[in-house]
Amino acid sequence: MAAGVEGEAERVAALLREITGEGGFAFVASAEKAAAGAGDLRAAEAAREMAWEQLHSGPWSEVGAAWRDAYALACLHVARLRAGGDRPAALKALDMGLIMGGNLLRADLEAALARISVEPCGGREEGAVAVDEEDRRWREGLDRNRDIDDALKILPAKSLSSKKVERRSHISLEEFICNYFLRESPVIISGAIDHWPARTKWKDIKYLKKIAGDRTVPVEVGKHYVCSEWKQELITFSQFLERMWSTGCPSNLTYLAQHPLFEQIKELSEDLMVPDYCYAGGGELQSLNAWFGPHGTVTPLHHDPHHNILAQVLGRKYIRLYPASISEDLYPHTETMLSNTSQVDLDNMNLKEFPRAENLEFMDCILEEGDLLYIPPKWWHYVRSLSTSFSVSFWWRAAVQPSGGS
C-alpha cells in the first residue's frame, strides 16, 4: 500500500497492475518509491511527469482511464511530500489531480485538500493591488454599464425579424414545461434565484478570495476560442482576479469558462441550488459549469446538445439566439471539433463569404443579475459580457424529449 496515501491499498495496487504498456513499468517503479517509507519526492514528481506525458500523448478521448487515475495517484504523492515545506505546490498538485485526474482517487484528493485548505497561503501576488483598491476595482467592474450600447452597436444588421426573449417572473415548473420546455422556446425567468447565498456572498471579493484564492483553475486567454492566438492556462484564482483588474487588450482577456468549478471547490457549490426547471422532462443533470470573467468576454455563436438554464449570478451579459432550424444558414465549421460553432463572426460579419447569415430571424436579450435564461438544445447562442460577470450553466438531458419547436 502506498504509505500516507488514503486510497484503499487494493484500489491502488489494482491500479498499478493496470498501468502496463509503454511507460508503465517506469511509472510503477517511481510511484512505489514515492510511496515507500519516507517517500521520495523526486520519484513522485517523475511519476507525475510520466503520467502527464501519457495524458498528452493523443486525443483526450483516447487517453486510457487508468493513466488518468495514475496521474491523480502521483499528484497525491507529490502533495503529501510537499505539504510540510511548500504548501502552494501541494495545493496545486491536488487541484491538478482533480482537474486532470480520473475518478478513482477523487475522494482522497478531496480529503487531502480539506486538510491543507484550512490555513490560507496568505502570500500576495507580486505587484498585487492593495485590498481597498482591489475592492474598488471589483465593484467598478460589476457596475460597468457603458458597454451595453457598445455591444448593440458592434453587433450588426438589426434584422427585421429580431425580437426580444420573453421575460417572465418566477413562473411555476408546470408553466415552464408547458409554455417553454415542450415548445423549445427560450425564456428569461427573473426572481428565481434571489435566495441563493451566491447572490450576496459572491459580491464580496474578499469572500471569493478566501474560499478559492489559492486554488488552481483552468482559464481561457484570448479574444475567443475560435481565434488563432487563443490558449488555455492553469493559474490560481487570485492570479485570475489580478488579471481582471488589469485592463488588458482583447488578446489578453482571461475567462474562467465552461469549468466544473463547483465539483472542484465544494464550498462554492453550497452557495447555489439546482433550479427546479432543470428537472423538466424527468432527465438527468449533465454538467454544471462556471463562466466567470471581466467585461468584454465573448463566447462565439455555437450550440450545445443539452437543455440549458444559464443563471446570471453577478453582472450582465448580452445574448443572441438563433433557432436550431436555421443551422445551415449559419455555416457551421466543418472540422469535427468545431462543428457546433458557426463560421460567422457576429462582431465582424463577412456577408460576402456568408451571405445567407444576413437578415436571419434571431432573438436577443440582456441577461441581468438574478435572471435565468432557458436555452433549448441545439439553439445557437452568442454571449458577450457587459460587465464583470459570473454565470452558472445547468445542462440537462431530458428523459422525454419535447416533440419539436414552436
Ligand SMILES: O=C(O)CCC(=O)C(=O)O
Ligand atoms: O456565458 C457564456 O459565455 C457562454 C455560456 C454558454 O455557452 C452555455 O452556457 O452553454
Ligand SMILES: [Fe+2]
Ligand atoms: Fe453554450
